[in-house]
Amino acid sequence: MAAEPDIQPLPVQAAVSAAPADLPETTLHALEHLQSRFAGDRMLLRNGGRIDEVSPSHYRVRGISASARLGDVIEHRSASGARSGEIVRIGPEEVLVAPYERNADAGIGDPVFIQTGRGAAPHASWRGRVIDALGRPVDGAGSLLQGKAGEAAAAPLAMSRQRVTTGFRTGVRVIDIFTPICFGQRLGIFAGSGVGKSTLLAMLASAEAFDTVVVALVGERGREVREFLEDTIGAESLAKTVAVVATSDESAMMRKRAPDMAMRVAEHFREQGQRVLLVLDSITRFAHALREVAIGVGEPPVARGYPASVFTDLPKLLERAGPGVDGAGSITAILSVLVDGDDHNDPVADSIRGILDGHVVLDRSIAEQGRYPPVDPLASISRLAPKAWTKEQQILVTRLRSMIARFEDTRDIRLLGAYQPGADPELDLAVRQVPTIYEALTQTPQDRVSPDPFADLARHLRSKEKPVDEPVE
Ligand SMILES: Nc1ncnc2c1ncn2[C@@H]1O[C@H](COP(=O)(O)OP(=O)(O)O)[C@@H](O)[C@H]1O
Numbered sequence: 001m002a003a004e005p006d007i008q009p010l011p012v013q014a015a016v017s018a019a020p021a022d023l024p025e026t027t028l029h030a031l032e033h034l035q036s037r038f039a040g041d042r043m044l045l046r047n048g049g050r051i052d053e054v055s056p057s058h059y060r061v062r063g064i065s066a067s068a069r070l071g072d073v074i075e076h077r078s079a080s081g082a083r084s085g086e087i088v089r090i091g092p093e094e095v096l097v098a099p100y101e102r103n104a105d106a107g108i109g110d111p112v113f114i115q116t117g118r119g120a121a122p123h124a125s126w127r128g129r130v131i132d133a134l135g136r137p138v139d140g141a142g143s144l145l146q147g148k149a150g151e152a153a154a155a156p157l158a159m160s161r162q163r164v165t166t167g168f169r170t171g172v173r174v175i176d177i178f179t180p181i182c183f184g185q186r187l188g189i190f191a192g193s194g195v196g197k198s199t200l201l202a203m204l205a206s207a208e209a210f211d212t213v214v215v216a217l218v219g220e221r222g223r224e225v226r227e228f229l230e231d232t233i234g235a236e237s238l239a240k241t242v243a244v245v246a247t248s249d250e251s252a253m254m255r256k257r258a259p260d261m262a263m264r265v266a267e268h269f270r271e272q273g274q275r276v277l278l279v280l281d282s283i284t285r286f287a288h289a290l291r292e293v294a295i296g297v298g299e300p301p302v303a304r305g306y307p308a309s310v311f312t313d314l315p316k317l318l319e320r321a322g323p324g325v326d327g328a329g330s331i332t333a334i335l336s337v338l339v340d341g342d343d344h345n346d347p348v349a350d351s352i353r354g355i356l357d358g359h360v361v362l363d364r365s366i367a368e369q370g371r372y373p374p375v376d377p378l379a380s381i382s383r384l385a386p387k388a389w390t391k392e393q394q395i396l397v398t399r400l401r402s403m404i405a406r407f408e409d410t411r412d413i414r415l416l417g418a419y420q421p422g423a424d425p426e427l428d429l430a431v432r433q434v435p436t437i438y439e440a441l442t443q444t445p446q447d448r449v450s451p452d453p454f455a456d457l458a459r460h461l462r463s464k465e466k467p468v469d470e471p472v473e
């Protein structure tokens with residue numbers, strides 16, 4: 001037997017008194033249906049239930065199982081005001097709700113209602129604003145205009161998508177030379193903590209090639225959010241940026257929702273034909289949130305504490321990025337992946353690497369040498385680089401790579417003093433030129449962006465070479 005439905009009158013002009021609580025459910029549904037035909041979204045009556053059990057991460061609600069759908073947003077009237085949460089499991093008698101607020105303050109018997117209105121819908125005027133995972137403004141700059149509600153989010157069909165063929169300049173020299181990116185590509189930045197992921201992401205977010213930039217900051221410390229937005233991205237790029245923020249102290253549910261919100265905003269602008277950049281820092285913290293919610297619902301962990309659903313949710317999100325259908329724009333996605341303690345067998349890093357069209361590896365030892373951004377050009381690849389390079393650039397990069405490999409391979413020998421110039425002309429060239437190349441690739445967020453990184457590199461090499469030597473060109 002399902003619990004008695006609760007009925008709640010909404011504060012609208014037409015005063016409708018609450019229906020008696022013993023009204024049979026079928027009659028209630030008929031009433032709901034009837035009034036929805038006249039009142040549209042503004043429901044006068046709603047189906048509700050009551051809280052039955054409370055735990056730190058969830059609560060159980062009786063009485064709404066019949067009309068509940070996974071992912072439905074619920075409203076909960078607690079002693080300290082209105083709260084919201086999301087349905088994460090439905091049983092015949094009870095549904096499980098994960099609250100959005102950290103201190104959900106749920107009490108046994110509190111009334112709970114399924115939200116009937118639609119959620120936040122992105123609007124062109126959201127550029128320049130900072131919102132939370134539910135699309136509410138958090139920058140104190142007033143309320144947001146709402147766009148048209150779209151249909152449920154899904155990736156465009158594979159065969160109707162445009163192809164990824166056009167490269168662009170990010171302005172970050174080491175990326176534009178070694179791992180150039182195309183519009184609609186999905187690229188991961190892999191590194192341990194404190195190596196330079198967020199800084200590089202923010203530098204990439206200032207790329208001029210995009211109409212709109214969407215930044216999703218998931219699980220960051222609150223202090224880092226302002227640093228990221230104000231210092232590293234800068235005021236100019238911020239005007240065309242929508243930032244979606246769920247800091248580390250917010251609930252797992254909010255951290256889980258933030259990337260989805262960011263993707264919806266990006267999809268909105270792609271629909272308008274725009275070239276959109278989506279920056280996500282970090283996907284690992286998103287995976288942690290997925291894990292926390294799934295474990296709370298009782299899913300068994302399969303790989304290092306991660307339940308199986310985490311590994312289906314990650315590609316589901318990332319597949320939505322990329323080029324749109326013909327006539328639409330594209331979403332280029334750049335995301336940071338935390339590889340803790342250089343653990344490259346981390347199941348999340350592993351599964352993400354397989355979904356992406358390229359990965360940039362940052363190396364702690366490079367950062368320790370003060371070479372920022374600390375990209376390891378030998379370990380990084382962009383699968384679409386051949387479409388972004390000219391033939392000559394591709395040949396040059398291959399030469400640069402082998403020279404750097406030569407230089408790094410012989411580092412120990414040279415430190416031991418066993419290197420003799422003159423025996424191997426190729427090694428001699430590498431020893432002479434690679435430090436200069438490294439110097440040319442060094443770049444801070446304050447440095448001027450480079451419109452032609454290859455010309456910069458050539459110029460830099462020429463200025464350092466003695467006149468007899470041929471610079472690489
Ligand atoms: N391009 C850069 N130029 C100069 N310093 C940098 C650069 N990138 C990172 N850093 C230094 O490294 C620190 C950590 O970088 P951050 O991007 O926050 O790392 P992560 O996001 O990987 O934890 C920064 O506070 C800064 O001092």
Ligand SMILES: [Mg+2]
Nearest residue numbers: 197198199281
């Ligand atoms: Mg960071």
